[in-house]
Amino acid sequence: MKRLVTMKTIAKELNVSTATVSKALQDSYEIGNETKQKVWALAKQLKYELNPAGSSLRGQKTKTIAVIIPEIANNFFSLAIKGIEEIARRLDYHVLIYQTHENSEIEMAFTDSLLNGRVDGILISISSETSNNEHFRELVKKIPIVFFDRVYEDIDAVKITTDDYLSTYNATKHLIDCGCKKIAYLLALDNLSTGKKRVQGYHDALKEHNMLYTSDLIVKYDTDEAVNYNNIKNLILTHKPDGVISSIEDLALPCYYVCKELNLNIPKDLKIISFSNLNTAPLLNPSLTTITQPAFEIGKEAASILFKILHNKHVEPNESMILESELIKRDSTSCN
Amino acid sequence: MKRLVTMKTIAKELNVSTATVSKALQDSYEIGNETKQKVWALAKQLKYELNPAGSSLRGQKTKTIAVIIPEIANNFFSLAIKGIEEIARRLDYHVLIYQTHENSEIEMAFTDSLLNGRVDGILISISSETSNNEHFRELVKKIPIVFFDRVYEDIDAVKITTDDYLSTYNATKHLIDCGCKKIAYLLALDNLSTGKKRVQGYHDALKEHNMLYTSDLIVKYDTDEAVNYNNIKNLILTHKPDGVISSIEDLALPCYYVCKELNLNIPKDLKIISFSNLNTAPLLNPSLTTITQPAFEIGKEAASILFKILHNKHVEPNESMILESELIKRDSTSCN
DNA sequence: GTTATCGGCTTAAACGGTTAAGTAAATAAA
DNA sequence: TTTATTTACTTAACCGTTTAAGCCGATAAC
Numbered sequence: 001m002k003r004l005v006t007m008k009t010i011a012k013e014l015n016v017s018t019a020t021v022s023k024a025l026q027d028s029y030e031i032g033n034e035t036k037q038k039v040w041a042l043a044k045q046l047k048y049e050l051n052p053a054g055s056s057l058r059g060q061k062t063k064t065i066a067v068i069i070p071e072i073a074n075n076f077f078s079l080a081i082k083g084i085e086e087i088a089r090r091l092d093y094h095v096l097i098y099q100t101h102e103n104s105e106i107e108m109a110f111t112d113s114l115l116n117g118r119v120d121g122i123l124i125s126i127s128s129e130t131s132n133n134e135h136f137r138e139l140v141k142k143i144p145i146v147f148f149d150r151v152y153e154d155i156d157a158v159k160i161t162t163d164d165y166l167s168t169y170n171a172t173k174h175l176i177d178c179g180c181k182k183i184a185y186l187l188a189l190d191n192l193s194t195g196k197k198r199v200q201g202y203h204d205a206l207k208e209h210n211m212l213y214t215s216d217l218i219v220k221y222d223t224d225e226a227v228n229y230n231n232i233k234n235l236i237l238t239h240k241p242d243g244v245i246s247s248i249e250d251l252a253l254p255c256y257y258v259c260k261e262l263n264l265n266i267p268k269d270l271k272i273i274s275f276s277n278l279n280t281a282p283l284l285n286p287s288l289t290t291i292t293q294p295a296f297e298i299g300k301e302a303a304s305i306l307f308k309i310l311h312n313k314h315v316e317p318n319e320s321m322i323l324e325s326e327l328i329k330r331d332s333t334s335c336n
Numbered sequence: 337m338k339r340l341v342t343m344k345t346i347a348k349e350l351n352v353s354t355a356t357v358s359k360a361l362q363d364s365y366e367i368g369n370e371t372k373q374k375v376w377a378l379a380k381q382l383k384y385e386l387n388p389a390g391s392s393l394r395g396q397k398t399k400t401i402a403v404i405i406p407e408i409a410n411n412f413f414s415l416a417i418k419g420i421e422e423i424a425r426r427l428d429y430h431v432l433i434y435q436t437h438e439n440s441e442i443e444m445a446f447t448d449s450l451l452n453g454r455v456d457g458i459l460i461s462i463s464s465e466t467s468n469n470e471h472f473r474e475l476v477k478k479i480p481i482v483f484f485d486r487v488y489e490d491i492d493a494v495k496i497t498t499d500d501y502l503s504t505y506n507a508t509k510h511l512i513d514c515g516c517k518k519i520a521y522l523l524a525l526d527n528l529s530t531g532k533k534r535v536q537g538y539h540d541a542l543k544e545h546n547m548l549y550t551s552d553l554i555v556k557y558d559t560d561e562a563v564n565y566n567n568i569k570n571l572i573l574t575h576k577p578d579g580v581i582s583s584i585e586d587l588a589l590p591c592y593y594v595c596k597e598l599n600l601n602i603p604k605d606l607k608i609i610s611f612s613n614l615n616t617a618p619l620l621n622p623s624l625t626t627i628t629q630p631a632f633e634i635g636k637e638a639a640s641i642l643f644k645i646l647h648n649k650h651v652e653p654n655e656s657m658i659l660e661s662e663l664i665k666r667d668s669t670s671c672n
Numbered sequence: 673g674t675t676a677t678c679g680g681c682t683t684a685a686a687c688g689g690t691t692a693a694g695t696a697a698a699t700a701a702a
Numbered sequence: 703t704t705t706a707t708t709t710a711c712t713t714a715a716c717c718g719t720t721t722a723a724g725c726c727g728a729t730a731a732c
């Protein structure tokens with residue numbers, strides 16, 4: 001199956017040293033034009049490709065980055081990866097993917113295993129499990145890393161996020177404007193700054209409008225779908241909210257199912273807004289009002305900045321970016 | 337930023353050779369128990385990780401596979417990747433992702449660039465663009481490769497697919513059973529066996545039931561969303577089908593939008609079935625009858641077989657698998 | 673005419689790990 | 703007791719690439 005073409009192959013054929021071949025392929029000034037042409041021609045003919053192991057062993061560059069995310073099969077993350085991959089391809093970088101399944105043990109194992117020179121840098125959106133802050137504090141000292149969406153606030157690294165506080169604040173305000181009197185909140189990511197800001201936006205909006213804020217109206221995400229379903233059902237049955245903010249897509253859908261089961265009309269009985277990158281949001285029954293994060297752009301920005309760092313342009317942590325999410329009003333919050 | 341821990345570090349510290357360290361870490365019988373313990377302990381303490389470049393340079397194993405797919409931000413493919421990643425992690429393999437955007441030039445560039453020892457094997461779902469069959473015929477001779485879902489029929493390699501013919505046949509039959517008299521087909525992947533089989537299933541079902549089969553009832557996928565929308569709209573306006581089979585998810589959604597615009601009732605005026613891995617299919621308005629491929633399992637199977645090949649268990653191309661898709665009947669094809 | 677400069681190449685040492693072959697001491701077999 | 707085997711290592715070559723250093727002949731500078 002093998003028989004690799006290496007620089008040796010080319011060198012032997014042309015009666016030059018491998019050093020010459022290497023330099024010729026890099027278009028080095030040290031090599032004469034005639035020789036370069038010959039090397040290029042033969043390399044092309046033999047379909048020579050640089051061996052990454054040899055190259056990175058010597059040069060300490062792998063032209064590879066890692067992306068560590070909780071889940072791939074998720075609209076937000078798959079869009080983000082798409083953005084990352086597009087930037088990576090432009091610069092001829094390779095992209096390794098790792099899923100943590102929200103498990104911080106796995107997450108730490110992954111990051112540790114990447115410190116041996118397998119990758120030049122890391123893009124990460126951290127798992128929601130309570131995690132070892134200290135671990136990341138050490139990590140950022142050891143390898144270039146950019147956090148996106150789910151970040152550690154107090155770590156000295158570049159972070160690409162959206163304005164979680166304001167989006168949730170506005171979404172809550174939208175529900176209030178639509179006449180909701182009792183707004184529930186489906187809580188997730190609550191030990192990440194991402195999640196904290198979201199719930200804070202909800203909280204502040206309620207407070208400013210003198211509305212009821214009680215932990216009874218908050219349902220916390222569970223990894224078990226059935227549990228979520230039951231919790232939401234209980235919430236709706238016992239507290240009869242007329243509005244719901246879901247901090248993640250995965251909690252909005254069960255909400256729809258519960259309403260179906262309980263024969264509640266959305267939006268008449270219950271208005272729903274969710275963070276979401278569902279492309280079927282407009283086609284749901286009823287269409288879902290969403291806070292849509294620019295997932296693709298987040299991926300692109302995160303990758304761009306990481307590459308900027310890798311190309312030695314020093315990047316200050318304050319080059320962190322906050323992108324805008326969009327509140328897309330649809331029927332699930334229609335006012336009449 | 338650097339200062340890697342290498343075998344040399346450990347060797348020096350313990351006053352042994354790097355060979356001893358290497359073998360100790362591999363738990364070789366050549367090394368005494370006492371020495372092994374010391375090496376392991378120090379390796380752990382120093383958080384030593386094998387350098388993949390050095391290791392694969394010598395050993396010709398990278399512990400890395402590539403996944404080449406048309407698009408990441410796609411329910412089917414992101415689920416497949418999820419399956420792949422899960423198997424890979426169990427075996428401590430790393431997964432590189434490449435998107436072709438359905439472009440066969442890019443696809444060939446990727447595969448060629450992977451022949452230099454960057455990966456041990458490839459999982460690929462080929463792009464829908466007309467592509468160079470010959471290229472893949474050569475490729476399979478050079479590197480272990482498993483095709484999934486979108487495959488080249490006549491190439492000597494393992495392929496993991498679903499029963500495209502039967503699923504489409506059954507779906508069409510379902511529409512016929514529901515009373516459809518004029519069934520349209522939204523065509524995609526038509527130069528791949530995947531797409532050919534699907535349309536053949538549609539064709540045969542119609543024929544067996546003495547129903548109209550005409551190319552007028554077939555709309556072909558275009559990369560431009562707006563074009564698809566218009567083509568579907570034209571189809572519905574001019575030919576007034578009462579049923580539609582969509583060979584890909586991306587053509588079913590515009591179909592919904594067209595019906596919305598034209599004020600057509602699904603399923604009364606038009607029944608719709610689509611190949612799809614949408615998890616919101618049950619929540620659409622109306623809920624969508626789907627042919628759902630076991631995307632996650634496809635990814636798992638494809639990865640499993642690739643690893644089997646990589647571990648030298650010779651795998652015959654006839655170990656190819658055909659998994660079952662599920663026809664999930666919902667309101668978009670309800671009969672009354 | 674001697675010395676510097678330069679163009680175009682080669683040599684050889686690294687990068688980190690693996691492994692065939694060798695060695696020296698201890699133990700077992702003859 | 704001598705020889706064979708086993709145990710527990712070490713040595714050194716090698717994987718493919720890069721690069722500092724060196725070399726040699728030719729041209730330019732003085």
